[in-house]
Amino acid sequence: MQPGDLITSTRATLEQVWAWLGEVLDPEIPVISVVDLGIVRDVRWEHDGDDVRLVVTVTPTYSGCAATAVIAREIEATLCEHGIEALRLQTRISPPWTTDWISETGRRRLREFGIAPPAEQGASLLRLRRLNARAAVRQTRPK
Amino acid sequence: MHVKFENPLFEYLLRLGDNCLILGHRLSEWVGHAPAIEEELALANVALDLLGQTQLWLGLAAEAEGTGRDADKIAYLRDAGEFRNLLLLEQPNGDFAFTMARQFYFDAWHLLALQGLTGSTDTRIADIAAKASKEVAYHLRRSSDWVITLGDGTEESHRRMQAAIDDLWMYTGEMFEMDEVDRELLARGLTIDLASLREPWLERVTATLSKATLETPKPGWAQRGGKRGVHSEHLGYLLAEMQFLQRAHPNATW
Numbered sequence: 001m002q003p004g005d006l007i008t009s010t011r012a013t014l015e016q017v018w019a020w021l022g023e024v025l026d027p028e029i030p031v032i033s034v035v036d037l038g039i040v041r042d043v044r045w046e047h048d049g050d051d052v053r054l055v056v057t058v059t060p061t062y063s064g065c066a067a068t069a070v071i072a073r074e075i076e077a078t079l080c081e082h083g084i085e086a087l088r089l090q091t092r093i094s095p096p097w098t099t100d101w102i103s104e105t106g107r108r109r110l111r112e113f114g115i116a117p118p119a120e121q122g123a124s125l126l127r128l129r130r131l132n133a134r135a136a137v138r139q140t141r142p143k
Numbered sequence: 144m145h146v147k148f149e150n151p152l153f154e155y156l157l158r159l160g161d162n163c164l165i166l167g168h169r170l171s172e173w174v175g176h177a178p179a180i181e182e183e184l185a186l187a188n189v190a191l192d193l194l195g196q197t198q199l200w201l202g203l204a205a206e207a208e209g210t211g212r213d214a215d216k217i218a219y220l221r222d223a224g225e226f227r228n229l230l231l232l233e234q235p236n237g238d239f240a241f242t243m244a245r246q247f248y249f250d251a252w253h254l255l256a257l258q259g260l261t262g263s264t265d266t267r268i269a270d271i272a273a274k275a276s277k278e279v280a281y282h283l284r285r286s287s288d289w290v291i292t293l294g295d296g297t298e299e300s301h302r303r304m305q306a307a308i309d310d311l312w313m314y315t316g317e318m319f320e321m322d323e324v325d326r327e328l329l330a331r332g333l334t335i336d337l338a339s340l341r342e343p344w345l346e347r348v349t350a351t352l353s354k355a356t357l358e359t360p361k362p363g364w365a366q367r368g369g370k371r372g373v374h375s376e377h378l379g380y381l382l383a384e385m386q387f388l389q390r391a392h393p394n395a396t397w
Contacts, residue, residue: 063195093274
């Protein structure tokens with residue numbers, strides 16, 4: 001498809017779709033969106049002959065997450081309101097969801113809601129490493 | 144008993160799924176009866192994790208079977224002789240110590256088994272194992288903590304935990320048994336050598352029991368049969384409750 005083709009102007013951009021998905025709130029903690037929670041893993045257009053479909057890939061937080069079906073319905077409803085007619089929702093379990101995928105905005109929202117956001121594994125390791133480095137410097141400094 | 148296994152992969156996936164389904168159901172029986180509200184929530188959460196894992200394993204089993212049965216039909220419309228869970232997991236809840244000892248023995252094995260299965264040549268098995276092992280790592284931390292708290296607790300809690308650890312011991316041997324299904328899938332690179340899990344399992348169990356000031360039981364005669372469909376009478380009662388709705392109102396949904 002070439003830039004300027006008529007069809008490109010009628011199809012939502014992926015950025016637009018991500019923004020719409022940002023309106024879908026987690027049903028159990030309705031201050032954080034499914035995007036900020038990190039469970040929307042991929043959004044893309046799929047071509048099937050002349051048909052074009054939007055494919056949204058979602059991962060469950062936990063394999064028994066009771067909200068999975070509700071989240072799927074809400075994603076469908078929200079995208080439908082924005083005019084997406086052909087949608088395929090798929091579940092992906094690998095790589096498994098981790099709290100590291102909660103965005104900065106998500107963490108702030110959780111804190112405001114009264115839930116302590118989980119420590120970011122990378123960040124806390126980094127902090128530990130810094131502390132260790134500082135301790136090492138202190139020990140080797142001449143008295 | 145001689146059973147011919149025409150579809151070893153289906154058999155194996157049933158074993159994995161049924162372990163989760165039956166233990167998950169047992170844990171859910173605590174809802175409304177747990178000693179404290181936090182404990183009730185935790186038990187229900189572990190049950191939910193196991194139910195989620197059941198859906199994944201039995202979903203894959205349904206595909207491997209290829210007859211059009213789905214995970215729900217496999218869970219709700221089989222009778223006791225068609226279940227492949229370990230005997231350990233169908234044992235009634237007993238007191239809280241008994242429930243936690245059963246959980247601890249299983250969690251310690253389950254985590255090792257899942258970690259091994261993440262190396263399966265079947266990526267669907269490896270993916271489910273990776274997802275589930277993250278959840279089971281928490282289960283094991285929790286059940287280990289309870290074994291230690293009760294074992295190294297009061298005289299009464301110690302007595303009860305030691306009794307539970309002793310009574311359930313004979314059901315642990317089945318976890319490491321290799322039959323023709325296990326051997327065939329191992330040869331195909333799909334699964335793991337269960338016998339090789341015995342040593343790391345025993346190491347983990349002994350370390351925790353020793354922290355809990357409890358005695359590790361001596362190796363002895365092991366009960367077996369669950370993974371081949373030979374169960375205790377307890378399973379029938381469990382299924383009667385679990386499957387009642389689908390039996391009374393076939394295909395009911397809500």
